[in-house]
Amino acid sequence: MSMDAVFKALADPSRRQLLDRLQARNGQTLASLCDGMEMSRQAVAKHLSQLEAANLVVVQWHGREKLHFLNPVPINEIAERWIGKYERHRVQALHDLKTKLEGNSDD
Amino acid sequence: MSMDAVFKALADPSRRQLLDRLQARNGQTLASLCDGMEMSRQAVAKHLSQLEAANLVVVQWHGREKLHFLNPVPINEIAERWIGKYERHRVQALHDLKTKLEGNSDD
DNA sequence: ACGATAGGCAACCATTTGGTTGCATGTCAA
DNA sequence: TTGACATGCAACCAAATGGTTGCCTATCGT
Structure with missing residues:
Protein backbone atom coordinates (compact mmCIF):
# COMPACT_ATOMS: atom_id res chain seq x y z
CA MET A 1 0.00 0.00 0.00
CA PRO A 72 1.02 -3.87 -12.38
CA VAL A 73 -1.07 -1.39 -10.37
CA PRO A 74 1.59 -0.05 -7.95
CA ILE A 75 4.08 0.46 -10.77
CA ASN A 76 1.44 2.33 -12.66
CA GLU A 77 0.67 4.48 -9.67
CA ILE A 78 4.31 5.43 -9.35
CA ALA A 79 4.36 6.31 -13.02
CA GLU A 80 1.28 8.50 -12.73
CA ARG A 81 1.51 10.03 -9.28
CA TRP A 82 5.22 10.36 -8.80
CA ILE A 83 7.00 10.41 -12.12
CA GLY A 84 4.18 12.45 -13.62
CA LYS A 85 4.90 15.16 -11.08
CA TYR A 86 8.46 15.45 -12.34
CA GLU A 87 7.42 15.08 -15.95
CA ARG A 88 5.33 18.22 -15.67
CA HIS A 89 8.37 20.29 -14.79
CA ARG A 90 10.84 18.40 -16.93
CA VAL A 91 11.25 20.99 -19.65
CA GLN A 92 11.79 23.75 -17.08
CA ALA A 93 14.33 21.65 -15.17
CA LEU A 94 16.28 20.87 -18.32
CA HIS A 95 16.20 24.55 -19.18
CA ASP A 96 17.64 25.38 -15.75
CA LEU A 97 20.41 22.87 -16.29
CA LYS A 98 21.30 24.15 -19.71
CA THR A 99 21.25 27.75 -18.59
CA LYS A 100 23.44 27.18 -15.56
CA LEU A 101 25.88 24.84 -17.26
CA GLU A 102 26.26 26.83 -20.44
CA GLY A 103 26.09 30.20 -18.73
CA ASN A 104 29.55 29.66 -17.26
CA SER A 105 31.74 28.91 -20.22
CA ASP A 106 34.87 29.23 -18.06
CA ASP A 107 34.65 25.96 -16.16
CA MET B 1 24.51 6.01 -15.60
CA PRO B 72 14.94 14.79 -14.77
CA VAL B 73 16.51 12.59 -17.46
CA PRO B 74 17.13 9.38 -15.45
CA ILE B 75 13.62 9.44 -14.01
CA ASN B 76 12.29 9.87 -17.49
CA GLU B 77 14.35 6.94 -18.74
CA ILE B 78 12.94 4.73 -16.04
CA ALA B 79 9.46 5.83 -17.00
CA GLU B 80 10.03 5.08 -20.65
CA ARG B 81 12.35 2.10 -20.70
CA TRP B 82 11.30 0.25 -17.59
CA ILE B 83 7.77 1.20 -16.61
CA GLY B 84 6.78 1.34 -20.26
CA LYS B 85 7.70 -2.32 -20.56
CA TYR B 86 5.20 -3.22 -17.85
CA GLU B 87 2.64 -0.77 -19.15
CA ARG B 88 2.49 -2.62 -22.44
CA HIS B 89 1.40 -5.82 -20.71
CA ARG B 90 -0.64 -4.16 -18.01
CA VAL B 91 -4.07 -5.06 -19.35
CA GLN B 92 -3.05 -8.69 -19.82
CA ALA B 93 -1.59 -8.88 -16.32
CA LEU B 94 -4.72 -7.44 -14.76
CA HIS B 95 -6.77 -9.90 -16.78
CA ASP B 96 -4.63 -12.75 -15.40
CA LEU B 97 -5.22 -11.51 -11.88
CA LYS B 98 -8.95 -11.17 -12.29
CA THR B 99 -9.26 -14.56 -13.93
CA LYS B 100 -7.29 -16.38 -11.27
CA LEU B 101 -8.79 -14.58 -8.30
CA GLU B 102 -12.38 -14.70 -9.47
CA GLY B 103 -12.10 -18.16 -10.96
CA ASN B 104 -11.89 -19.63 -7.47
CA SER B 105 -14.93 -18.30 -5.71
CA ASP B 106 -14.29 -20.60 -2.77
CA ASP B 107 -11.43 -18.75 -1.15
C1' DA C 1 44.84 39.34 7.63
C1' DC C 2 41.09 37.18 10.00
C1' DG C 3 36.80 35.38 11.39
C1' DA C 4 32.79 33.40 9.60
C1' DT C 5 30.72 30.69 6.12
C1' DA C 6 30.31 26.55 2.78
C1' DG C 7 31.69 22.36 2.12
C1' DG C 8 34.71 17.74 2.21
C1' DC C 9 36.94 13.68 4.34
C1' DA C 10 37.38 9.85 7.43
C1' DA C 11 36.44 7.11 11.35
C1' DC C 12 33.09 5.16 13.78
C1' DC C 13 28.43 3.08 15.14
C1' DA C 14 23.70 0.82 15.07
C1' DT C 15 20.43 -1.07 12.21
C1' DT C 16 18.89 -3.05 8.09
C1' DT C 17 19.52 -6.06 4.37
C1' DG C 18 20.44 -10.11 1.66
C1' DG C 19 21.87 -14.23 2.24
C1' DT C 20 22.59 -18.88 4.57
C1' DT C 21 21.25 -23.43 7.09
C1' DG C 22 18.24 -26.51 9.68
C1' DC C 23 14.00 -28.03 10.69
C1' DA C 24 8.79 -28.12 10.53
C1' DT C 25 4.35 -28.35 8.06
C1' DG C 26 1.06 -29.49 4.68
C1' DT C 27 -0.29 -31.83 0.32
C1' DC C 28 -0.01 -34.97 -3.54
C1' DA C 29 0.68 -39.65 -5.60
C1' DA C 30 1.56 -44.48 -5.37
C1' DT D 1 0.15 -44.74 4.72
C1' DT D 2 4.28 -43.30 3.34
C1' DG D 3 7.63 -40.88 0.83
C1' DA D 4 8.47 -37.05 -2.01
C1' DC D 5 7.43 -32.48 -3.11
C1' DA D 6 6.24 -27.34 -2.17
C1' DT D 7 6.59 -24.13 1.06
C1' DG D 8 7.18 -21.72 5.77
C1' DC D 9 9.63 -20.35 9.98
C1' DA D 10 13.55 -19.02 12.80
C1' DA D 11 18.21 -18.43 13.99
C1' DC D 12 22.19 -16.84 12.45
C1' DC D 13 25.84 -14.12 9.73
C1' DA D 14 28.42 -10.70 6.81
C1' DA D 15 28.04 -6.67 4.37
C1' DA D 16 25.72 -2.51 3.17
C1' DT D 17 23.26 1.51 4.76
C1' DG D 18 22.09 5.73 7.19
C1' DG D 19 23.55 8.25 10.52
C1' DT D 20 26.93 10.55 13.81
C1' DT D 21 31.20 13.31 15.30
C1' DG D 22 35.63 15.58 14.69
C1' DC D 23 38.61 17.89 12.02
C1' DC D 24 40.38 19.96 7.63
C1' DT D 25 40.21 23.13 3.44
C1' DA D 26 38.72 26.90 0.75
C1' DT D 27 36.35 31.23 -0.05
C1' DC D 28 33.96 35.40 1.17
C1' DG D 29 33.42 39.90 3.68
C1' DT D 30 35.31 43.26 6.65
Whole structure:
Protein backbone atom coordinates (compact mmCIF):
# COMPACT_ATOMS: atom_id res chain seq x y z
CA MET A 1 0.00 0.00 0.00
CA SER A 2 2.71 2.48 0.90
CA MET A 3 4.71 3.96 -1.92
CA ASP A 4 7.89 3.64 0.10
CA ALA A 5 7.54 -0.14 0.19
CA VAL A 6 7.18 -0.15 -3.60
CA PHE A 7 10.30 1.98 -4.11
CA LYS A 8 12.29 -0.18 -1.73
CA ALA A 9 11.04 -3.37 -3.37
CA LEU A 10 12.14 -2.06 -6.75
CA ALA A 11 15.59 -1.11 -5.44
CA ASP A 12 16.95 -4.66 -5.59
CA PRO A 13 18.04 -6.12 -8.94
CA SER A 14 17.00 -9.66 -7.95
CA ARG A 15 13.50 -8.46 -7.18
CA ARG A 16 13.27 -6.58 -10.47
CA GLN A 17 14.43 -9.76 -12.18
CA LEU A 18 11.63 -11.67 -10.47
CA LEU A 19 9.13 -9.14 -11.74
CA ASP A 20 10.60 -9.52 -15.21
CA ARG A 21 10.19 -13.28 -15.06
CA LEU A 22 6.61 -12.97 -13.89
CA GLN A 23 5.96 -10.57 -16.70
CA ALA A 24 7.37 -13.11 -19.15
CA ARG A 25 5.29 -15.91 -17.61
CA ASN A 26 2.67 -15.05 -15.08
CA GLY A 27 1.48 -17.33 -12.29
CA GLN A 28 4.68 -19.20 -11.50
CA THR A 29 5.38 -21.21 -8.36
CA LEU A 30 8.21 -20.42 -5.97
CA ALA A 31 10.18 -23.45 -7.18
CA SER A 32 9.76 -22.36 -10.78
CA LEU A 33 10.94 -18.85 -9.98
CA CYS A 34 13.94 -20.29 -8.20
CA ASP A 35 15.81 -21.88 -11.04
CA GLY A 36 18.14 -19.53 -12.82
CA MET A 37 18.40 -17.49 -9.62
CA GLU A 38 21.82 -17.89 -8.05
CA MET A 39 20.57 -18.10 -4.50
CA SER A 40 18.72 -20.43 -2.19
CA ARG A 41 14.99 -21.05 -2.36
CA GLN A 42 14.56 -19.21 0.94
CA ALA A 43 16.31 -16.15 -0.39
CA VAL A 44 13.94 -16.07 -3.37
CA ALA A 45 10.99 -16.60 -1.02
CA LYS A 46 12.09 -13.59 1.03
CA HIS A 47 12.29 -11.43 -2.08
CA LEU A 48 8.86 -12.59 -3.16
CA SER A 49 7.39 -11.80 0.23
CA GLN A 50 8.77 -8.26 -0.01
CA LEU A 51 7.19 -7.95 -3.44
CA GLU A 52 3.96 -9.23 -1.93
CA ALA A 53 4.19 -6.72 0.91
CA ALA A 54 4.59 -3.96 -1.68
CA ASN A 55 1.58 -5.38 -3.51
CA LEU A 56 3.68 -5.79 -6.64
CA VAL A 57 3.00 -9.53 -6.57
CA VAL A 58 -0.29 -11.18 -5.73
CA VAL A 59 -0.51 -14.80 -4.70
CA GLN A 60 -2.95 -17.59 -5.31
CA TRP A 61 -2.73 -20.90 -3.46
CA HIS A 62 -3.56 -23.96 -5.47
CA GLY A 63 -3.16 -27.05 -3.31
CA ARG A 64 0.41 -27.10 -2.18
CA GLU A 65 1.47 -24.73 -4.90
CA LYS A 66 1.68 -20.99 -4.41
CA LEU A 67 1.21 -19.22 -7.71
CA HIS A 68 2.68 -15.73 -8.08
CA PHE A 69 1.12 -13.09 -10.25
CA LEU A 70 2.46 -9.70 -11.26
CA ASN A 71 0.31 -6.82 -10.10
CA PRO A 72 1.02 -3.87 -12.38
CA VAL A 73 -1.07 -1.39 -10.37
CA PRO A 74 1.59 -0.05 -7.95
CA ILE A 75 4.08 0.46 -10.77
CA ASN A 76 1.44 2.33 -12.66
CA GLU A 77 0.67 4.48 -9.67
CA ILE A 78 4.31 5.43 -9.35
CA ALA A 79 4.36 6.31 -13.02
CA GLU A 80 1.28 8.50 -12.73
CA ARG A 81 1.51 10.03 -9.28
CA TRP A 82 5.22 10.36 -8.80
CA ILE A 83 7.00 10.41 -12.12
CA GLY A 84 4.18 12.45 -13.62
CA LYS A 85 4.90 15.16 -11.08
CA TYR A 86 8.46 15.45 -12.34
CA GLU A 87 7.42 15.08 -15.95
CA ARG A 88 5.33 18.22 -15.67
CA HIS A 89 8.37 20.29 -14.79
CA ARG A 90 10.84 18.40 -16.93
CA VAL A 91 11.25 20.99 -19.65
CA GLN A 92 11.79 23.75 -17.08
CA ALA A 93 14.33 21.65 -15.17
CA LEU A 94 16.28 20.87 -18.32
CA HIS A 95 16.20 24.55 -19.18
CA ASP A 96 17.64 25.38 -15.75
CA LEU A 97 20.41 22.87 -16.29
CA LYS A 98 21.30 24.15 -19.71
CA THR A 99 21.25 27.75 -18.59
CA LYS A 100 23.44 27.18 -15.56
CA LEU A 101 25.88 24.84 -17.26
CA GLU A 102 26.26 26.83 -20.44
CA GLY A 103 26.09 30.20 -18.73
CA ASN A 104 29.55 29.66 -17.26
CA SER A 105 31.74 28.91 -20.22
CA ASP A 106 34.87 29.23 -18.06
CA ASP A 107 34.65 25.96 -16.16
CA MET B 1 24.51 6.01 -15.60
CA SER B 2 23.38 2.61 -14.35
CA MET B 3 19.70 2.11 -13.81
CA ASP B 4 20.39 0.21 -10.60
CA ALA B 5 21.95 3.30 -9.04
CA VAL B 6 18.85 5.29 -9.93
CA PHE B 7 16.50 2.74 -8.39
CA LYS B 8 18.60 2.56 -5.24
CA ALA B 9 18.81 6.33 -5.01
CA LEU B 10 15.03 6.57 -5.24
CA ALA B 11 14.55 3.92 -2.55
CA ASP B 12 15.21 6.30 0.34
CA PRO B 13 12.48 8.72 1.46
CA SER B 14 14.99 11.41 2.46
CA ARG B 15 16.50 11.36 -1.02
CA ARG B 16 13.07 11.56 -2.63
CA GLN B 17 12.34 14.49 -0.36
CA LEU B 18 15.53 16.19 -1.54
CA LEU B 19 14.43 15.71 -5.13
CA ASP B 20 11.05 17.18 -4.22
CA ARG B 21 12.70 20.22 -2.71
CA LEU B 22 14.89 20.71 -5.74
CA GLN B 23 11.84 20.43 -7.92
CA ALA B 24 10.16 23.12 -5.85
CA ARG B 25 13.24 25.36 -6.01
CA ASN B 26 16.06 24.36 -8.30
CA GLY B 27 19.72 25.25 -7.77
CA GLN B 28 19.92 25.18 -3.97
CA THR B 29 23.07 24.98 -1.89
CA LEU B 30 23.80 22.16 0.54
CA ALA B 31 23.13 24.44 3.52
CA SER B 32 19.82 25.50 2.05
CA LEU B 33 18.80 21.89 1.46
CA CYS B 34 19.74 21.05 5.02
CA ASP B 35 17.19 23.04 6.94
CA GLY B 36 13.98 21.21 7.52
CA MET B 37 15.87 17.93 7.22
CA GLU B 38 16.12 16.23 10.60
CA MET B 39 19.69 15.11 10.20
CA SER B 40 23.19 16.50 10.13
CA ARG B 41 24.66 18.41 7.21
CA GLN B 42 26.96 15.50 6.47
CA ALA B 43 24.06 13.10 6.26
CA VAL B 44 22.35 15.35 3.71
CA ALA B 45 25.64 15.69 1.82
CA LYS B 46 25.89 11.90 1.60
CA HIS B 47 22.37 11.64 0.23
CA LEU B 48 23.13 14.34 -2.32
CA SER B 49 26.29 12.57 -3.43
CA GLN B 50 24.29 9.41 -4.02
CA LEU B 51 21.81 11.39 -6.06
CA GLU B 52 24.76 12.85 -7.98
CA ALA B 53 26.18 9.38 -8.56
CA ALA B 54 22.83 8.32 -9.99
CA ASN B 55 22.86 11.44 -12.15
CA LEU B 56 19.58 12.53 -10.63
CA VAL B 57 21.24 15.69 -9.39
CA VAL B 58 23.76 17.81 -11.25
CA VAL B 59 26.04 20.25 -9.50
CA GLN B 60 27.42 23.65 -10.33
CA TRP B 61 30.15 25.27 -8.23
CA HIS B 62 29.82 28.99 -7.76
CA GLY B 63 32.63 30.26 -5.57
CA ARG B 64 32.36 28.42 -2.30
CA GLU B 65 28.76 27.52 -2.99
CA LYS B 66 27.73 24.23 -4.56
CA LEU B 67 24.44 24.59 -6.34
CA HIS B 68 22.32 21.47 -6.84
CA PHE B 69 20.06 21.00 -9.82
CA LEU B 70 17.48 18.34 -10.48
CA ASN B 71 18.22 16.28 -13.57
CA PRO B 72 14.94 14.79 -14.77
CA VAL B 73 16.51 12.59 -17.46
CA PRO B 74 17.13 9.38 -15.45
CA ILE B 75 13.62 9.44 -14.01
CA ASN B 76 12.29 9.87 -17.49
CA GLU B 77 14.35 6.94 -18.74
CA ILE B 78 12.94 4.73 -16.04
CA ALA B 79 9.46 5.83 -17.00
CA GLU B 80 10.03 5.08 -20.65
CA ARG B 81 12.35 2.10 -20.70
CA TRP B 82 11.30 0.25 -17.59
CA ILE B 83 7.77 1.20 -16.61
CA GLY B 84 6.78 1.34 -20.26
CA LYS B 85 7.70 -2.32 -20.56
CA TYR B 86 5.20 -3.22 -17.85
CA GLU B 87 2.64 -0.77 -19.15
CA ARG B 88 2.49 -2.62 -22.44
CA HIS B 89 1.40 -5.82 -20.71
CA ARG B 90 -0.64 -4.16 -18.01
CA VAL B 91 -4.07 -5.06 -19.35
CA GLN B 92 -3.05 -8.69 -19.82
CA ALA B 93 -1.59 -8.88 -16.32
CA LEU B 94 -4.72 -7.44 -14.76
CA HIS B 95 -6.77 -9.90 -16.78
CA ASP B 96 -4.63 -12.75 -15.40
CA LEU B 97 -5.22 -11.51 -11.88
CA LYS B 98 -8.95 -11.17 -12.29
CA THR B 99 -9.26 -14.56 -13.93
CA LYS B 100 -7.29 -16.38 -11.27
CA LEU B 101 -8.79 -14.58 -8.30
CA GLU B 102 -12.38 -14.70 -9.47
CA GLY B 103 -12.10 -18.16 -10.96
CA ASN B 104 -11.89 -19.63 -7.47
CA SER B 105 -14.93 -18.30 -5.71
CA ASP B 106 -14.29 -20.60 -2.77
CA ASP B 107 -11.43 -18.75 -1.15
C1' DA C 1 44.84 39.34 7.63
C1' DC C 2 41.09 37.18 10.00
C1' DG C 3 36.80 35.38 11.39
C1' DA C 4 32.79 33.40 9.60
C1' DT C 5 30.72 30.69 6.12
C1' DA C 6 30.31 26.55 2.78
C1' DG C 7 31.69 22.36 2.12
C1' DG C 8 34.71 17.74 2.21
C1' DC C 9 36.94 13.68 4.34
C1' DA C 10 37.38 9.85 7.43
C1' DA C 11 36.44 7.11 11.35
C1' DC C 12 33.09 5.16 13.78
C1' DC C 13 28.43 3.08 15.14
C1' DA C 14 23.70 0.82 15.07
C1' DT C 15 20.43 -1.07 12.21
C1' DT C 16 18.89 -3.05 8.09
C1' DT C 17 19.52 -6.06 4.37
C1' DG C 18 20.44 -10.11 1.66
C1' DG C 19 21.87 -14.23 2.24
C1' DT C 20 22.59 -18.88 4.57
C1' DT C 21 21.25 -23.43 7.09
C1' DG C 22 18.24 -26.51 9.68
C1' DC C 23 14.00 -28.03 10.69
C1' DA C 24 8.79 -28.12 10.53
C1' DT C 25 4.35 -28.35 8.06
C1' DG C 26 1.06 -29.49 4.68
C1' DT C 27 -0.29 -31.83 0.32
C1' DC C 28 -0.01 -34.97 -3.54
C1' DA C 29 0.68 -39.65 -5.60
C1' DA C 30 1.56 -44.48 -5.37
C1' DT D 1 0.15 -44.74 4.72
C1' DT D 2 4.28 -43.30 3.34
C1' DG D 3 7.63 -40.88 0.83
C1' DA D 4 8.47 -37.05 -2.01
C1' DC D 5 7.43 -32.48 -3.11
C1' DA D 6 6.24 -27.34 -2.17
C1' DT D 7 6.59 -24.13 1.06
C1' DG D 8 7.18 -21.72 5.77
C1' DC D 9 9.63 -20.35 9.98
C1' DA D 10 13.55 -19.02 12.80
C1' DA D 11 18.21 -18.43 13.99
C1' DC D 12 22.19 -16.84 12.45
C1' DC D 13 25.84 -14.12 9.73
C1' DA D 14 28.42 -10.70 6.81
C1' DA D 15 28.04 -6.67 4.37
C1' DA D 16 25.72 -2.51 3.17
C1' DT D 17 23.26 1.51 4.76
C1' DG D 18 22.09 5.73 7.19
C1' DG D 19 23.55 8.25 10.52
C1' DT D 20 26.93 10.55 13.81
C1' DT D 21 31.20 13.31 15.30
C1' DG D 22 35.63 15.58 14.69
C1' DC D 23 38.61 17.89 12.02
C1' DC D 24 40.38 19.96 7.63
C1' DT D 25 40.21 23.13 3.44
C1' DA D 26 38.72 26.90 0.75
C1' DT D 27 36.35 31.23 -0.05
C1' DC D 28 33.96 35.40 1.17
C1' DG D 29 33.42 39.90 3.68
C1' DT D 30 35.31 43.26 6.65
